Amino acid sequence: MSNRQRPGDGGRASMHLLKMSKSRIFQIGGIMASVFMILLIIFYWDDVGTAHFYLHTAITRIQVTRLPPMMDLNHDRLNSKTSAEERTPSSEADIIQDDLDLTYAENSKGYPKGGNALDTEQTFDAISVPSLEEKLPGFDLGIDYVKTKTDFEWVQNERKQKIRDACTDSSITFSGKNRNFEDIPNKELDHLIVDDRHGIIYCYVPKVACTNWKRIMILLSGSLLNQGTPYHDPLEIPRDLVHNSTSHFTFNKFWKRYGKFSKHLMKVKLKKYTKFLFVRDPFVRLISAFRSKFGIKNEDFYSRFAIPMLQLYANYSDPPSSVNEAFFAGIKPTFVNFIQYLLDPRTEEDMPFNEHWRQVYRLCHPCQINYDFIGKLESLDEDASYLLKLLNVEKFVQFPPSLRNRTVSSWEEDWFSKIPVAWRRKLYELYQPDFVVFGYPKPTSLLFG
Template sequence: MKPPARMTKARLFRLSVVVGSIFMILLIIVYWDNVGTAHFYLHTTFSRPHRVLPTVLKEGGQGPLSEVDEFLETLLSADLRQNVDLGRKTEQPPVQASSRPVVENLEENVRGYDWSTRDASLILDQEKLQAERRRTLRDFCANSSFSFPTKERLFDDIPNYELNHLIVDDRHGVIYCYVPKVACTNWKRVMIVLSESLMDQGVPYADPLDIPREHVHNTSTHFTFNKFWRRYGKFSRHLMKIKLKKYTKFLFVRDPFVRLISAFRSKFELENEEFYRRFAVPMLKLYSNHTSIPTSVREAFEAGLHVSFSDFIQYLLDPRTEKLAPFNEHWRQVYRLCHPCQIEYDFVGKLETLDEDAAHLLQLLKVDGLLRFPPSYRNRTASSWEEDWFAKIPMAWRQQLYKLYEADFVLFGYPRPENLLKN
């Protein structure tokens, strides 16, 4: 007995819908397999006006993605629309009610903050400044006569573990590469507020300075590129490239030698148990010929035993250091943390102009009405201190150190410190 014509048509309609859906999914997968090679350009074009940056996302967490990209993200993560920060809220550490951070660490000393307002007439011509910084990066990355390790590799060649400094905020379409010792604590706080990735009694933090320092640096608090593989598998690189093309990418840098001095001050002049055990003890044994070394940093400091700046420089120059493990992030070169020749940054801020740069960036992101960047320190490590710090460092060591960090000097427009490198 033949089925009624109406039932046959219904079945054919359902079958065509299923076949059509499967075809669309296969078509999208083929598109994705091609998007990372022939049809996708990693770098954001410099021909577009840089003043037009991604705006604040619409309520509900809809990202600045095309319809196809939105469908792909939905396909890859069924709960994306319910959990806009890609699952981070399920990973966050428990946070107790808190006010501003307790002032115990020198780096958190609120008395060092500059709370004064800024006269708009004193703000630098940021658009020209940013264009110059981007041009410097672009020119030296394209200059075949200027080379440094990893310069020529492609984005796809960067291991996932080297992408752990790229923090993603899908709510506002922002990617921040953090560089330790360059106001990264407060920029991480800003990213937490924007992405709403951390709660205080069920409510997202609204003031960056309310976020306790111990949670700011907890890796589970931030969604970084190196976590994409765990969530998206083989699609992770494709998603990274889409976000790199469409999101606003920024980083902050500072004079490389001054950054080293700042790292030494905070990690070896203050009582830091982790850095004492991991780095200070080996330095004292290798470069100061100490044989009987206290087991704790408190005992060492009470005995007047400290790592010297000279010990630290020898450690950096010692070829055995890199053979054992990559540089710690606090003194690892910026080009190794943020890959500026593989990722074309839209905004390059500098610690030397932090207040102006931060205010301008928040305006460009159209989030200046939501928050303000925490005021900077008055007592930051000053560039003028370099000669004093390097006074006891042999000239040959200084020149070797410059070669080690030369790419950071050149790429980010810092002049060669001739006063330190000439006899």
């Protein structure tokens, strides 16, 4: 019997195999269910988030934003206009006189009174938007009548069509134009701010009212709290927090949260969310960047950029080590030095352009991202109002009202008067994609004058 199978052994073996098979089936089934759930979370995470967004916008929007009712814009503008001259810091009068762009209502609470470097910089930096009361050569800046919804739609369609035309025109070439979105380096996506609450993506462009648009995004997303409660007024948010990278959830941060699935999630959000940016005449933006970063005391920009400019283009072998010493001695880089710096091939060999003068097409990738709204600083007030209505948040947040100031006529010609025509043409070549993509006319008077 030792070499024979005992009675019942075959049945027990069959039962054992059956139990093992069932166990194996349950194990495999558990593994497959786990994989399915992981894939479901990865591929449909944003659908859940978007459904949450629609629920809140339809039912509990006031609880989400907790914003005050609309203010009287005309009243604020009149109050601001009354005391604008009194608030202008006398220490910067030689810079600001007859060359004011546009002062935000942020400053209507009073300009600093003692030439404090930080306060003065914040005041000056806010004055960076061209007056809507003047018209630059080539396009209309006026708001002479109340536009209808159809008018705004027509303007937006025209702006978006110009982008499509430029991006598909083989005769127009610039770096990164033909690459896919997946090929854009993660570090180049740091200007795309995401608000998952309302399904909004904003590509911010420095020197194009980005401070206040960032404030709007913080307020809508609830990314910052004031002593445990959401901010009620965009202008309550301090400037240092507005420009702190930790205050915003940007595309370049997706990698840390989503890993290798980050680009897929970006594409999902780009497809579902409303995407917008604001642009500005490229040469005027350069003037504004120079004035705010080198026309007043800014220790960081002095050490990083002004000192090299003074050494390379202004014959200062040993410029002052601090911005206070330099300003006391009357040593500053000129606008000519700044243009030399931009045109010097060595500049970008060392590092990419700083965001304040980097081309918009390099910041916002208009050939890879199909923007739903393109605003312009030259029509800021009406564009901002229309955009907030499109986003369905106009009852709960308003773009900070602005105070218009008189600017000198033909100020571009004044700023570029000492720039050789050959340099102007090279500068235009450097920024030509922004002119063409965003529909700004070629500055013929500067290039052939």
